[in-house]
Amino acid sequence: MESKLLMLLFLLGTVACSANDHRDPSVVGYSQEDLALPNRLSDLFTSWSVKHRKIHASAEVKARRYEIFKQNLRHIAETNSKNGTYWLGLNQFADISHEEFKASFLGLKPGLARRGAQPHASTAFRYENAMNLPWAVDWRTKGAVTPVKNQGECGSCWAFSTVAAVEGINQIATGKLISLSEQELMDCDNTFDHGCGGGLMDFAFAYIVGSQGIHTEEDYPYLMEEGYCREKQPHSKTITITGYEDVPENSETSLLKALAHQPISVGIAAGSRDFQFYKGGVFDGACGTELDHALTAVGYGSYNGQDYITMKNSWGKNWGEQGYVRIRRGTGKPEGVCDIYKIASYPTKNVT
Structure with missing residues (x-):
């Protein structure tokens, strides 16, 4: 069984090398040579563990992680054999089960709005009458996106999505790109x-408005866990916003109108194994069953007839396309692929 899986992986790597898109020639994150050298999958697991600095507490733990690794690798190989518009690869999540992944690395909670007070977003949608949208937008090339960050084993995606959107509008309004503090929100x-x-x-967003700003990442760095609130820091810099607005629900056109003007916080149903191991391409595969993760839309475009929205994630640069994912658009589904048009919002700020 292990030899058959290795052969499948090698053949997939060979096919991928001749692909006419941006497909990584190592569909599982390793070169053809890497896949051809090991005599056993355990060697591949060892090299992967070294690459991702995985340390196992005992032989029993290592054996359990190895079994999960093989199951995940088989899913990656079988998915890539379908030769779709996207492909999967080995990343830092390869030795954890899908249930463990969902419990530790997601974190969007739209149900909070039902259990607590409703967020008081403006009822206005300032981009409603936007016309003549550019055919493509990339806020990374416009200097409004900070480097990809890593939330770690913590359900803080909501904080990273919020901060990325605020970083974007602040750069657009002031011309200065400043990395802001997810930890303050935590x-x-x-x-x-x-x-x-x-x-x-x-x-x-409401917290940032009510607190008259948010601190910089330099003054209030990320800890990957909740800590003591240090909201008031003398002699430290804060970045303000004037408010926030929601994008009309289930409207691709509305999201594109807003995204043409600034980065947008977006909820997504990311609880699928395909999303867990996304490596590249235009994603239109299996999604989760509910909104459970938060990303930041930073652009849109088209490649080989495939329209997409570019999203910044917070799982580090080893995931996806250097930390980003392209989600297919133009499918005709009101809610979009993985429900990306259900919950989207953005901060507002006066231009200085």
Whole structure:
């Protein structure tokens, strides 16, 4: 069984090398040579463990992780054999089960708005009458996107999505790209949001408005866990926003109108193994059953007839396309692939 899986992986790598898109020639994150050299899958697991600095507490733990690794590798190989518009690869999540992944690395909680007070977003949609949208937008090339960050084993995606959107509008308004503090939201925005336990971007925007700003990442660095709130720091810089607005639900056109003007916080149903191991391409595969993760839309475009929206994730650069994912658009589904048009919002700020 192991030899058959290795052969499948090698053949997939050979096919991928001749692909006419941006497909990684190592469909599982390793070169053809890497896949041809090991005599056993255990050697591939060892090299992967070294690459991702995985340390196992005991032989029993290592054996259990190895079995999960093989199951995940088989899913990656079988998915890539279908030769779709996207492909999967080995990443830092390869030795954890899908249930463990969902429990530790997601974190969007749209239900908070039902259990607590409703976020008071403006009822206006300032981009409603936007016309003549550019055929493509990439806020990374416009200098409005900070480098990809890593939330780690903590359900703080909502904080990273919020911060990325605020970083974007602040750069657009002031011309200065400043990395801001997810940790402040983790520690201080706790009326309705719950740190590693999950949260919602609108509540986080409301916190920033009510607190007269958010600190920089340099002054308030990320800890990957909830800490003591240090909201008031003398002689430290804060970045303000004037408010926030929701994008009309289930409207691709509305999201594109907003995204043409600034980065947008977006909820997504990311609880699938395909999304867990996404490596590249235009994603239109299996999604989760509910909105459970938060990303930041930073552009849109088209490649080989495939229209997509570019999303910034917070799982580090080893995931996806250097930390980004392209989600297919133009499918005709009101909610979009993985429900990306259900919950989207953005901060507002006066131009200075």
